[in-house]
Amino acid sequence: ALRQSFALKAQKENKRSWNYIQPQASYKVSILGAAGGIGQPLALLVKMSPLVSALNLYDIANVKGVAADLSHCNTPSKVSDFTGASELANSLKDVNVVVIPAGVPRKPGMTRDDLFNINASIVRTLVEAVADNCPDAFIHIISNPVNSTVPIAAEVLKKKGVYDPKKLFGITTLDVVRANTFVAQKKNLRLIDVDVPVIGGHAGITILPLLSKAKPSTTFTDEEVQELTARIQNGGTEVVEAKAGAGSATLSMAYAAARFLESSLRALDGDSDVYECAYVQSDLTDLPFFASRVKLGRNGVEAFISSDLHGLTEYEEKALEALKPELKASIEKGISFVQKEA
Ligand code: NAI
Numbered sequence: 001a002l003r004q005s006f007a008l009k010a011q012k013e014n015k016r017s018w019n020y021i022q023p024q025a026s027y028k029v030s031i032l033g034a035a036g037g038i039g040q041p042l043a044l045l046v047k048m049s050p051l052v053s054a055l056n057l058y059d060i061a062n063v064k065g066v067a068a069d070l071s072h073c074n075t076p077s078k079v080s081d082f083t084g085a086s087e088l089a090n091s092l093k094d095v096n097v098v099v100i101p102a103g104v105p106r107k108p109g110m111t112r113d114d115l116f117n118i119n120a121s122i123v124r125t126l127v128e129a130v131a132d133n134c135p136d137a138f139i140h141i142i143s144n145p146v147n148s149t150v151p152i153a154a155e156v157l158k159k160k161g162v163y164d165p166k167k168l169f170g171i172t173t174l175d176v177v178r179a180n181t182f183v184a185q186k187k188n189l190r191l192i193d194v195d196v197p198v199i200g201g202h203a204g205i206t207i208l209p210l211l212s213k214a215k216p217s218t219t220f221t222d223e224e225v226q227e228l229t230a231r232i233q234n235g236g237t238e239v240v241e242a243k244a245g246a247g248s249a250t251l252s253m254a255y256a257a258a259r260f261l262e263s264s265l266r267a268l269d270g271d272s273d274v275y276e277c278a279y280v281q282s283d284l285t286d287l288p289f290f291a292s293r294v295k296l297g298r299n300g301v302e303a304f305i306s307s308d309l310h311g312l313t314e315y316e317e318k319a320l321e322a323l324k325p326e327l328k329a330s331i332e333k334g335i336s337f338v339q340k341e342a
Contacts, residue, residue: 024051267300
């Protein structure tokens with residue numbers, strides 16, 4: 001997917017991309033939580049996209065400066081800032097894609113589920129506004145615990161009568177990005193060639209990289225499988241510990257979110273060859289939400305790549321069964337959070 005990105009295309013044409021970005025489409029993107037650790041670098045990457053004509057930055061604080069700063073970049077999109085609940089609706093008008101990294105991140109010793117109490121309410125409120133103001137938009141949920149915040153968003157949209165399961169995505173791209181990087185390093189492969197599907201969910205053992213389906217086809221010893229799987233599952237914690245209280249992954253997450261956004265915009269623009277992993281409503285397993293590779297099109301999820309789940313190794317089969325109870329509990333926790341208050 002990235003091979004077609006504007007930067008590489010410009011390189012091929014022997015131009016420095018940031019001086020030569022020409023508008024190629026005119027999609028409107030809104031980032032909710034745009035002044036945060038993920039929001040800021042994500043906004044910068046989105047500002048560089050030739051597919052975006054308007055970039056709306058919403059946060060409860062500190063967003064004015066971020067927008068003023070970014071607005072000086074000589075790329076086509078128009079940057080606007082929106083501060084606080086009274087400006088939320090305006091930040092969503094006519095928007096094609098809403099990206100939500102609002103909420104608190106982990107500190108050492110915390111699981112993603114420890115964030116539930118704060119982030120569940122934030123996601124509920126923001127998605128209510130999405131439902132009221134841009135019900136047709138693609139919604140990218142980054143706020144953790146993704147395993148629960150996506151079901152929360154679905155319930156909110158259902159209550160509002162505007163739920164389209166094909167357009168609601170939990171962003172698991174960072175798990176794929178990490179899997180690709182770690183596999184390439186371990187097996188001495190060219191990074192650009194490596195693609196590892198990651199299925200399940202986005203927390204601990206629910207993150208299941210399918211190393212048997214990695215491209216290029218690669219042989220791993222049992223030890224390598226265990227070591228790589230554990231590293232991919234704990235990649236977030238590696239960063240949380242290194243940051244020692246200052247937050248979780250922000251830069252790699254912004255990179256991953258920008259990749260998923262670029263893929264969504266290409267799909268909206270009619271590209272018929274767009275595949276990404278995402279945590280979505282799914283009937284690939286008996287769980288209502290499940291991350292897998294999906295084909296993206298103008299209307300969101302166009303197809304599920306079910307073949308990834310066929311012919312799994314024994315290790316992967318076992319890991320898949322083992323993750324289901326935890327993922328199921330996280331889904332139910334999210335659903336009942338919204339249904340309880342009815
Ligand atoms: P941060 O604390 O640096 O930024 C969060 C931003 O959200 C802040 O600017 C804050 O003002 C804003 N915010 C809080 N309440 C809000 C509300 N009601 N409306 C709008 N904005 C609001 O946190 P960071 O590092 O940017 O992480 C954000 C979230 O992303 C966390 O929940 C984190 O766990 C999650 N995350 C998800 C990943 C994934 O792979 N899906 C990877 C890394 C982080």
